[in-house]
Structure formats: C-alpha cells, structure tokens
Amino acid sequence: MILVTWNINGLRSFQRNYSLKEFLDHHSIDILNLQETKLADGWDIKKKLLLDDTWHIYQNIASSRKGYAGVATISKINLAQLPIDIPNQRFREEGRMLLFQYQDCHIINIYFPQGDRTKKDVPYKLEVCDYITEMVQTKPGKWLIFGDFNMAHQELDLARPKQNLGNNMFTAEERKRMAHLPQIGLIDVFRATYPNDQKFTWWPYAYNARERNIGWRLDYIFVSECLKDKVKRVEILKDIPGSDHCPVLLEVEM
Secondary structure (H helix, E strand, O other): OEEEEEEOOOHHHHHHHOOHHHHHHHOOOOEEEEEOOOOOOOOOHHHHOOOOOOOEEEEEOOOOOOOOOOEEEEEOOOOEEEOOOOOOHHHHHOOOEEEEEEOOEEEEEEEOOOOOOOOOOHHHHHHHHHHHHHHHHHOOOEEEEEEEOOOOOOHHHEOOHHHHOOOOOOOHHHHHHHHHHHHOOEEEHHHHHOOOOOOOOEOOOHHHHHHHOOOEOOEEEEEEHHHHHHEEEEEEOOOOOOOOEOOEEEEEOO
C-alpha cells in the first residue's frame, strides 16, 4: 500500500495549475493525506479533481474561518472515520485533523498549528502534540500518523539549525515533544531509514530558498514500532511542484 502526506497549501490554487489526479495515478497512491487545503463548503473535491467513484473523499473544513487550514484524505480504500474528541475548541474549529480505522490500524491525517513567529501559539501546538500522544497510548492497535508537524526534531532536519535554535518550530519544548514520540512506540520512518540524510520538505518562498535547498523537514510519517519491518520504502518527493511543501511517500505492507 502506498500512502502520502502533503501540505498542499491551498487545493484550489494548486488545481488551477497542476493535476492532482496525475500525481495520484503516477505514484499509484492508495491514500493521499492533504493538509492546509483551505477549502470552503461547496467545493467538490471529487468533481474538481476528475476522480471517479472508486475514490473516497474525507475532509475536515475550518468552521471558524473561511478558506483556512483544513485537511482532506483521498483514498481508494473505504476507511472508517472516527470522531475527534480533543477538548480544544479552536483546534476542532480549524479543521486540522482526520482520524480513521482500517483493519487493526489507526490512521491520522494532521495539520499542526504553526506557532507564530512570536511563539504565542507554541503552547497550542504542544497541547495538540500531547493529545496525540495520549490517544496513541490509550487506544489499542497499530498507528500511522501523517502530517505537517510544523516542528523540526533534530539539527539535521533544517538547513540552519544554529541560527534557528529557540525560534518557532525549533524550540526546546517542541523538540522535546518530538523526542517523546519514539518513547511511546512511534517511529519516524524517514529518519529510521536514512539516519544521516539531510533532506527537507518545506522551503520559504523568499530568497530562492527551494532552489538553494535552505529548508526544513516539517512533514513526517510516524508508524508504530511493530510496523517498522513492514516498511518497504519512504521517499521525500522534493521535485514535485505546486506548494512550498513537498510530498512524503510511504510504501508499507498492510
């Protein structure tokens, strides 16, 4: 099975210039998890992307602000969607998460809060991370977590770690939360597969950062430790255009 995570930074704007259907077909994707879709009610994903009825569409649209945040999952597999019971009302209203069950696996598609340059929303981000941690620890089964975490874990995960130490997305508190995930049995599959590779998934639009490869690895796939040996490949598809993020692909035996 091939699963992908991608912060598409506006599905409507992406589709005006590129074809998501071509991307799905070219990579033989079974489940595509999109973040920051920026959709509003009434935009028909299946119709706009020219997808046939073999595809299932799941989405969470922000109710607090039109065309903001939001996530969507496009799947060849009929997934059982589960409710999200996080007490934080802001998180619920920003449409940042989808939760599914497939066989004995739980699948999360999540778009973490960015945190703000002033770091005023870092506590909000950490609260979401704690919620995910508690969910994994209390719900039995295997876990696959896909999303834009808006956090970099190690110095290897950004081009300029010394200059960004303590800044939003690379604070000590955020790195500590990321470090806690392996302690509860979650594996960062890219880092487990490529322990010494420095590859990024997000580049600022300014300063030709993408061309100069001055970026951050903010988009992650975590799987339960028991699934580690089922992973066949993981790829950062850095040459796919259309967003300031690039897709991350996982092939796993399910």
